[in-house]
Amino acid sequence: MSRSLAYFTDLALRRHEGSVITREGDLTVIRSPQNQGFWWGNFLLMPAAPQAGDLARWDALFARHHPGAKHRVFGVDTSGGEASDPAEFLAAGYQVLRDSVLTSERTWPPRRLSRDATFRPLASDADWAAALTLREAVNAADPGGHEPEGYRTFSLLKLASYRRAQEAGHGAMLGAFDATGAMLSGLGIFDAGEGVARYQSVETHPEARSRGLAGTLVHTAGDWAREHLGTRTLVIVADPEYHAQRLYESVGFAKTETQVGFQKRPAAD
Template structure:
């Protein structure tokens, strides 16, 4: 089954590298991550069309058939548009993601005057130690309500373990901005042949608008382009979200859109 979105195709490549299975059923794909069953977008159904009002029941039933033990529901559509209101009307969350790409090194972010980037002596660097990776899991679980925090940390630590294996293999690198010894922003990038895909761009609310994400995006791009096979950098952002403007200012341009619909655990 053909998927043209570079965001989705690199998602699938990354999942396979981390041990997920992708099964082609002709008119849809089933993605399964047995090592992390609470990973919504590691356990989902991918449809190559736009969302259609007439197919809500069909795809919900298909998901439930494939994942009978799952508490969540997650279905991706490779094309934007369609009748997403039909899904929202059934109380599904609808997210439109934008694929952005560049063949050039991202431009550095502008920092508002008078705002320090980091404490003196601190700088962005690659994650390496056990503490670095544990802090990355903690950053991933930020803002989680206390009753759900333990479960969320289990999920984040499983995901971080897979990311660390990728980094140890040489295919990827995760970068962090540290304020003293505290991780306050992080992202990853993975080389996938001619493409390099950014992952998990997060900055703590206390350290936003300091140019940290932009500095990490540029540092990761520099590392990716050290491989002469890499011709293009790909990043995915939520349509209308706060990050998309940053990426556009850094030189990324929109190349595709796609939709994800989901329902939280019940």
């Protein structure tokens, strides 16, 4: 098991999606041939945070294991949020990511419980098409969103991997649907082993926010995982600077770790 609970669950989900994970000494190599545009499906998991002078070695390792990749992504398999000496990475254009890892044994209903949507796992082709529409709407409304055509391709591949994992019994994508079948909010929850389940891709349509949909869906998914996956520990990862962490805390989650990663976007992105 990884020292980081977040990366333990990340790797479990990548396996469900069809990624190839190999070890080379204390280095873990993650490859996702089914979606090579997924940066965090094609990365290196390092055993410790970088020290001064490590940039060239890390970059060379990435180029060797992911030849042709334009991005650079490294995870750090620790739980305390250590980034050691990131100065040269920052100077080279990397982002240092420090995300909150929150856990709960069970969730409770949000203060604003939504009753104006149907909350359930995705089932039909129409449901999965609605999930794509939701993802595209969220991306379009994001000031830092991705180029639409490329993001659509990425999302189609990502949703296909979630669907395969769901059909194999590893978890489910759940949505909040209105009376027309439009998906207003969505997320995934998947078994990571050892009684642990991990949430993925919590999103709400820009025109449906502040209605209690996401909180209700997170709670619904937690109950679903306990019933259908035998989950004892729920895990969700959030940007500490974004309001979502407060939402998760409001339904029973508490921060237990910090996940650290280094990410460099392709020059043309």
